Structure formats: C-alpha cells, structure tokens
Amino acid sequence: MTVLANAMWGSRAYRWWMAALYAAVAAGVLLWLRQWNQGLVLTGMSRDVAWGLYVGQFTFFVGVAASAVTVVLPYYLHAWKDFVRVVILGEMLAIASVVAALLFVFVDLGRPDRLLNVLLHPSPSSLMFWDLLALTGYLALNVILARAALAGPPAAWNRALILVSIPWAVSIHTITAFLYAGLAGRPFWLTAAMAPRFLASAFAVGPALLILLCRAFRYDAGDEALRKLRLVMTYAMTANVFLALMEVFTAFYSGIPGEAAHYSPWTWLSGGFMAAALALALGRSRYAPAAVFASLAIDKGVVLIPAGFIPSPEGAVTPYIPTAVELGIVLAIWCAGALLVTVLFRVAESYNRRSCPHHPS
Amino acid sequence: MKITRQAFLALLAAAARAFSKPRRMAMAIDLSKCWKDRGCTRCAQACHAAHNVPRIPDRRREIKWIWEERFENAFGQESAGPAVAGAPVPVLCNHCEHPACVQVCPTGATFKRESDGLVMMDEHRCIGCRYCMAACPYGARSFNWSDPRSFLRTLDPAYPTREKGVVEKCTFCNERLARGQQPACVEVCPFKAMVFGDAADPSSAIAQLLRTRHAFRRKPELGAGPNVFYIL
Ligand code: SF4
Numbered sequence: 001m002t003v004l005a006n007a008m009w010g011s012r013a014y015r016w017w018m019a020a021l022y023a024a025v026a027a028g029v030l031l032w033l034r035q036w037n038q039g040l041v042l043t044g045m046s047r048d049v050a051w052g053l054y055v056g057q058f059t060f061f062v063g064v065a066a067s068a069v070t071v072v073l074p075y076y077l078h079a080w081k082d083f084v085r086v087v088i089l090g091e092m093l094a095i096a097s098v099v100a101a102l103l104f105v106f107v108d109l110g111r112p113d114r115l116l117n118v119l120l121h122p123s124p125s126s127l128m129f130w131d132l133l134a135l136t137g138y139l140a141l142n143v144i145l146a147r148a149a150l151a152g153p154p155a156a157w158n159r160a161l162i163l164v165s166i167p168w169a170v171s172i173h174t175i176t177a178f179l180y181a182g183l184a185g186r187p188f189w190l191t192a193a194m195a196p197r198f199l200a201s202a203f204a205v206g207p208a209l210l211i212l213l214c215r216a217f218r219y220d221a222g223d224e225a226l227r228k229l230r231l232v233m234t235y236a237m238t239a240n241v242f243l244a245l246m247e248v249f250t251a252f253y254s255g256i257p258g259e260a261a262h263y264s265p266w267t268w269l270s271g272g273f274m275a276a277a278l279a280l281a282l283g284r285s286r287y288a289p290a291a292v293f294a295s296l297a298i299d300k301g302v303v304l305i306p307a308g309f310i311p312s313p314e315g316a317v318t319p320y321i322p323t324a325v326e327l328g329i330v331l332a333i334w335c336a337g338a339l340l341v342t343v344l345f346r347v348a349e350s351y352n353r354r355s356c357p358h359h360p361s
Numbered sequence: 362m363k364i365t366r367q368a369f370l371a372l373l374a375a376a377a378r379a380f381s382k383p384r385r386m387a388m389a390i391d392l393s394k395c396w397k398d399r400g401c402t403r404c405a406q407a408c409h410a411a412h413n414v415p416r417i418p419d420r421r422r423e424i425k426w427i428w429e430e431r432f433e434n435a436f437g438q439e440s441a442g443p444a445v446a447g448a449p450v451p452v453l454c455n456h457c458e459h460p461a462c463v464q465v466c467p468t469g470a471t472f473k474r475e476s477d478g479l480v481m482m483d484e485h486r487c488i489g490c491r492y493c494m495a496a497c498p499y500g501a502r503s504f505n506w507s508d509p510r511s512f513l514r515t516l517d518p519a520y521p522t523r524e525k526g527v528v529e530k531c532t533f534c535n536e537r538l539a540r541g542q543q544p545a546c547v548e549v550c551p552f553k554a555m556v557f558g559d560a561a562d563p564s565s566a567i568a569q570l571l572r573t574r575h576a577f578r579r580k581p582e583l584g585a586g587p588n589v590f591y592i593l
Binding site: 038040041045046047050051108109110111114118121123125126127129180183184185257308313314318 | 421422423424430433434435438439461463464465466467468469470486487488489490491492494495496497498499500503504505506507508525526527528580583584585
C-alpha cells in the first residue's frame with residue numbers, strides 16, 4: 001500500500017487537481033443528499049421518461065469498463081509486446097469505470113437503502129440482476145489482476161483469470177445491452193444490433209480514452225502502442241457508425257410508424273457528431289481521440305436512453321431536460337472516476353519507474 | 362395398504378384440482394356504453410379516491426391507475442377509423458398473462474399471483490429502479506417522484522398510502538375482491554360498461570360475454586396477453 005500512499009502526493013498542480021476533484025465529489029454528495037431527501041422529483045425525469053442521464057451514463061461507463069479488453073486481449077493472447085505499459089492502464093481504467101457505473105445505478109434508485117433486495121430476492125428472469133452480478137464480478141477480477149500485475153510477472157493462476165476476464169468484459173456490455181434490447185414495448189431499443197453496437201462503441205471509446213489519459217498524465221506508453229490504440233479505435237468507430245446506419249435503414253425503410261418516431265433532432269445531431277469523429281479518425285487528426293470519446297459519451301450517455309422513451313407507448317412526446325441537481329451529481333461521479341483514475345495511474349507510473357530504471361522518463 | 366408411486370401422484374393431482382383451480386380475473390369494457398357520456402371520469406375518480414392516489418399538479422410526475430387515452434393512442438394510429446378517432450378509452454394495468462414488468466423486476470417486488478392472475482406490487486420491497494416502467498408496453502405504471510402524501514386532499518384510512526421512491530399501479534382492487542366486492546371502477550360506472558370476473562370459470566358473466574361478443578385487446582402483437590378486453 002505504500003505505492004498507493006506515494007500516489008496521493010505530488011507536485012503543486014497535482015495537489016490542486018486532486019483538491020478540485022474532492023470538492024466536486026463533496027458537492028455531489030450534498031446534492032445527492034438533497035435528492036434522497038426530496039425524491040427524484042429534483043431530476044428532469046418523468047412518468048413518460050422514466051430513465052435519463054443516470055442510466056445513460058451508467059451504460060456509457062460499462063462500455064469504458066469493458067474496453068479494457070482492447071489492450072488485455074492483444075497483449076496476453078497475441079503477445080503484442082508494445083502494449084506492455086498500457087495493459088495495466090487498461091485494467092486500472094476498468095476498475096474506475098465499473099465503480100462509476102455502479103455509482104450511477106445507485107443514484108438512480110428511488111430507494112437506494114433497499115439495494116440489497118436485489119441479492120436477498122434474486123430474480124434470474126431480470127437482466128438487472130445479472131448485470132449487477134456481472135459488474136461486481138468484473139470489478140473483483142480487475143482488482144485482483146491489477147494487483148497481481150503490480151506484484152510481478154503473471155503466475156499461472158493469474159493467467160487463467162486473465163483468460164476469464166476477456167469474455168467477462170464482453171459479457172458485461174452484452175448484458176447491459178440486453179437490459180434494453182429485450183423490451184417488447186420499446187421499438188427504439190428492440191434491435192439485435194444493440195449489443196454488437198455497444199461493443200463496437202466501447203472498443204472505440206476505451207482506446208480513445210487511454211490515448212487521452214497518456215497525454216494528460218504525460219505517461220510514456222511508447223509510440224507503437226499509441227499507434228495501435230489509434231488503429232483499434234478507428235476500426236471500432238467505423239463498425240459503430242456502420243451499425244448505427246443499419247438501424248436507420250431498418251427503421252425508415254420498413255416504414256413502421258413506431259420505429260422512425262424515435263429519431264429526433266437530438267438523435268441526428270448525435271449521429272452527426274459520431275460521423276464527424278469518424279472522419280477525424282480516418283484523417284488521422286490529432287483531435288480524433290477527443291472527438292471519438294466525446295461523441296460516444298453523448299450518443300450512449302445522453303441520447304440513447306431518453307430517445308427510447310420519446311414518444312411514449314401511447315405516443316406522448318414528453319421532453320426530457322436534465323436539472324442542475326442531476327447534472328451536478330453526474331459531474332461529481334465523473335470526478336470520482338477521475339480521482340480513482342488519477343490515483344491508479346500514479347500507482348501504475350511509479351510501478352513502471354521502479355521496474356524499468358533505465359526507462360528514459 | 363401400500364400406495365404405489367403412481368397412485369400417490371394421481372391422488373395428489375386430484376387433491377390439487379379439488380382445492381384450487383386457478384382463477385383468471387379479467388375485465389371487459391363495453392365502449393359503446395362508456396361513450397354514452399364522453400366527459401365522464403367517474404371510474405378514475407372512484408379508483409383514485411379509494412386508493413389514496415394523489416392529484417399531482419405537475420402533469421409530468423402524475424400518478425394514475427386508470428385514466429383516459431384517445432382511441433388511436435390506446436390501440437395504434439391505424440386501428441382508429443373516423444368513427445372512433447379521438448374517442449376516450451379507459452386504460453389501466455392489463456394484469457397481463459405474460460407481464461413484462463414482472464419479468465424485468467430485479468427483486469420480485471412486482472409479481473403475478475398464482476391463484477387469480479393479479480399482477481401485484483409490494484411497495485415495501487421495491488427499490489425504485491423503474492425497470493418495470495421501461496418494460497410495460499402500456500404505460501400502466503407510475504413512480505412516486507416525491508412524497509405523495511403532501512398531495513392528498515382526502516385520505517381514506519382504510520387503504521395504505523405510499524412513500525416517495527417506489528412504483529405503483531392498478532391492483533384490480535385486490536382488497537375489495539377479498540371482501541367479495543367488485544373493483545371500485547366497475548361498481549361506480551353509471552352505464553355498467555365494465556364487467557369483471559373470473560374468465561376461467563365458464564359460467565361467469567365475463568366468460569359468457571367474451572364467448573358471445575367480439576372483444577379486442579391493446580397491442581396483441583406483443584404477446585403480453587392482456588386481461589383487460591374492449592368490446593365495441
Ligand atoms: S399492463 Fe404493464 S404493468 Fe400491467 S401487468 Fe401488463 S406489463 Fe405489467
């Protein structure tokens with residue numbers, strides 16, 4: 001744990017950054033206490049739009065968590081040695097993202113004090129039950145793997161866990177897609193392309209975020225690793241945009257009224273962002289990782305969930321406008337995730353310095 | 362006397378048949394009777410008064426167990442010819458045969474009662490995740506976005522109130538059925554437009570009605586098996 005303790009200290013800028021994150025998290029806790037006290041009436045959700053930003057952000061962060069597989073799989077299964085320094089970052093990012101995803105579920109509940117009912121009264125027909133199991137299992141796996149990776153070269157049991165973690169990562173996002181894709185009454189989500197598209201967008205977002213974090217933390221991942229991350233991001237983003245277009249085709253060519261009705265200016269705007277981000281990635285722009293990350297954070301984290309509820313099954317169009325309280329809580333959970341990422345990345349960095357004394361950094 | 366395994370099982374089956382034949386409670390709403398007064402909302406008023414359903418001024422956060430939808434919104438745009446377009450249709454929880462809300466509930470807080478098919482709600486177990494609201498294809502469920510008690514003008518002490526953070530919906534008046542009464546909406550309707558009873562019992566009024574009249578249901582293509590029927 002001394003590694004962890006060292007990670008908490010650093011330069012002046014670092015201390016300010018941490019202080020700001022702590023302050024944002026504290027503000028979020030206060031806002032959440034208000035929400036707990038007065039109810040979810042403080043959010044922009046309604047009878048018709050029963051899920052909003054919280055569930056959207058949950059979905060997005062499950063994707064970021066699953067994306068660790070984009071570095072774990074090439075490194076361990078295909079021996080891409082270039083990823084030697086990013087693979088630990090991928091695992092750290094997965095830990096922070098699962099925590100953020102679980103926090104988003106928590107703040108969305110009307111009665112969070114009863115959360116344990118999910119385990120006390122297990123309901124195998126509910127995908128939410130399976131999703132919570134998969135997520136907590138994935139969190140445990142990654143904590144074990146990251147700790148083992150810091151301790152030294154992988155032991156045999158450790159390798160077995162790594163092999164388990166790969167399909168497990170795919171499963172968490174598939175189950176999360178199944179939360180929505182099996183609901184007969186919600187045509188916007190009722191599509192077999194939901195899980196594949198979730199995975200494609202996740203595998204674009206993860207590498208994009210890793211590139212951004214390496215830049216932000218001045219973490220030397222190696223040029224070849226960065227180049228390969230970019231490649232994975234570009235292919236995955238292409239697959240994601242392709243699948244999105246498939247959805248558009250079916251919705252509009254079939255002419256079924258309930259299908260096309262869910263495409264609003266917001267969905268088109270978000271689709272436009274994704275297309276622009278893909279164009280930047282294909283053009284090898286320096287801004288591509290930021291654009292890919294932002295466009296997918298919007299598409300999955302903001303647009304996808306409310307769009308499924310508007311119009312309602314009875315055709316009512318109830319707009320969803322998040323409130324300041326809701327935005328504050330979302331921001332606080334992002335900051336909690338950033339806090340975790342900062343600490344965990346420092347741990348990874350100090351570990352790298354110790355283990356590679358000749359590394360030019 | 363030695364009882365063979367087969368005889369024992371046969372005995373068991375006979376006992377099960379004798380003691381509990383599961384009932385299937387259902388409702389039929391005769392729209393031509395309902396439309397004798399298109400402005401009438403007595404069913405909703407009676408229901409909401411009997412169950413302490415608050416009247417919340419913010420329409421987006423309202424709670425409703427039975428309410429009115431335009432014909433085309435209840436049954437789909439192309440199901441409504443000019444004769445019925447815009448006409449009010451009372452809608453409520455359908456106590457489906459295959460309820461999506463029950464399937465998705467992560468705690469079993471909403472469940473289908475074996476004995477009579479009622480889809481029930483345990484507000485003390487509900488964690489307020491609103492997955493059932495996303496799953497119900499009929500918009501039958503309401504969430505308590507804030508404390509409902511502050512919006513109650515009158516309080517019926519015979520029926521519990523709810524608290525913030527949980528979901529609720531029509532119960533087919535299970536508390537009244539237990540006392541041998543009809544649901545509140547059925548009882549109050551001045552035109553006797555609603556018929557309620559055990560559809561599994563061939564001699565019941567509802568079973569006879571469903572045998573003799575053409576009845577239709579909301580969104581039959583989804584396979585939910587609604588137990589609220591409409592007659593026109
Ligand atoms: S109408 Fe909706 S709430 Fe009622 S049983 Fe069917 S799915 Fe559940």
